[in-house]
Amino acid sequence: MxxxxxxxxxxxxxxxxxxxxxxxxxxxxxxxxxxxxxxxxxxxxxxxxxxxxxxxxxxxxxxxxxxxxxxxxxxxxxxxxxxxxxxxxxxxxxxxxxxxxxxxxxxxxxxxxxxxxxxxxxxxxxxxxxxxxxxxxxxxxxxxxxxxxxxxxxxxxxxxxxxxxxxxxxxxxxxxxxxxxxxxxxxxxxxxxxxxxxxxxxxxxxxxxxxxxxxxxxxxxxxxxxxxxxxxxxxxxxxxxxxxxxxxxxxxxxxxxxxxxxQDARLNAVMKKLTGWAAIIAVPTAITGFYGQNVLFPGIDTVGGFVTSTAIIVVLVIVLYWSFRRRDWL
Structure with missing residues (x-):
């Protein structure tokens, strides 16, 4: 109106x-x-x-x-x-x-x-x-x-x-x-x-x-x-x-x-951390996979072999974790 x-x-x-x-x-x-x-x-x-x-x-x-x-x-x-x-x-x-x-x-x-x-x-x-x-x-x-x-x-x-x-x-x-x-x-x-x-x-x-x-x-x-x-x-x-x-x-x-x-920077940071953890996890996976072969190898069926493989896994994981943290990848 x-x-x-x-x-x-x-x-x-x-x-x-x-x-x-x-x-x-x-x-x-x-x-x-x-x-x-x-x-x-x-x-x-x-x-x-x-x-x-x-x-x-x-x-x-x-x-x-x-x-x-x-x-x-x-x-x-x-x-x-x-x-x-x-x-x-x-x-x-x-x-x-x-x-x-x-x-x-x-x-x-x-x-x-x-x-x-x-x-x-x-x-x-x-x-x-x-x-x-x-x-x-x-x-x-x-x-x-x-x-x-x-x-x-x-x-x-x-x-x-x-x-x-x-x-x-x-x-x-x-x-x-x-x-x-x-x-x-x-x-x-x-x-x-x-x-x-x-x-x-x-x-x-x-x-x-x-x-x-x-x-x-x-x-x-x-x-x-x-x-x-x-x-x-x-x-x-x-x-x-x-x-x-x-x-x-x-x-x-x-x-x-x-x-x-x-957003791209955050995605890169996430991918970097995931890649670092994937690298750390790959170490025990590789070692346990090696010792999981169906062949005879030194230390098989012995306590010493188990201790040795476990020690190698722990040492390598610690070294990788320390190295990645030092570079701010984790």
Missing amino acids: THVQGRVWRGGEPQDDFDFDAISEYLAAGDTLLWCDICDPDHEVLARLADELELDAWAVEDAIAESERTKAVAYRTHTFFTVYGVMVKDPPPADQSDSLLDIHRISGFVLPRGLITVRLSRDFDIDAVSRRFDELGGQEFGVGALVHGLLDVVVDGHFTAVQALDDAIEAIEDDLFANNVRKGLQRRTFRLRKDLVELRRVVLPMREVVNSIQHRRLDVQHGSPELDSHYADLYDHVLRVSEWTDSLRDMITTVFETHLSL
Whole structure:
């Protein structure tokens, strides 16, 4: 079911008279700034809004499509963007095959005096975006402040997600070199690799999105230098997250390869010990087999022969055991 909420500012001051049917009137007023959020929309609602605000039909289709990549497209009257908010599951999933992350898509139409956001899921915390608008205190700077607040919340979520993946990889590293390696380590590693791939898909294109919106904002607003430093800081955060995901990709690959190497090393150690014990056991086997021949030989049917063969077995076994222990084969 479609859910609509929004806020209106006049002269930089918040108002309590938001009405979805009066969006065109709000946007026509010179001193008014609008934010409208549409959650789980149907095509008819968006189509009617698109006709009213002259939004691009293809952008409207992209806003409600099942799968769209992170992007920003500038049109004549507005800019359309799609980003993904990432949330870390709390508590973490008990099943090691389940994802650690929840990913939700947010699309937006940036107008000269308003921002229209479209969400397909209610799980994304849109109230955090509203609080960020108030914390920024920059509504007097125009719609660029609203867009910055939304993107700032999204990028903060990316930081939280990449930190959670970093902690999970470090936990795997601790288990990797423990004497009692936990079961399912390979499954956990594979799940983290999949989470990291999904996160990279939504994080890496954010550089283009921030760049495009920043340039388009300057074109529409004819310059708001007060926000330039905010967007520069936002772009720096996007770069840091992107670089962090690159380093995590190398780390998880190294962990996976190290796990295989350690398994090979443990297998070699086991085979070395088994080979050493097999060599020790082969000595009495060979001697008793020799004396088990069906022929006459010195010492047969005598106590001395038994003592001699037993002494040879004991001496050779002790010598081999000491030699193998000295070389750390046992």
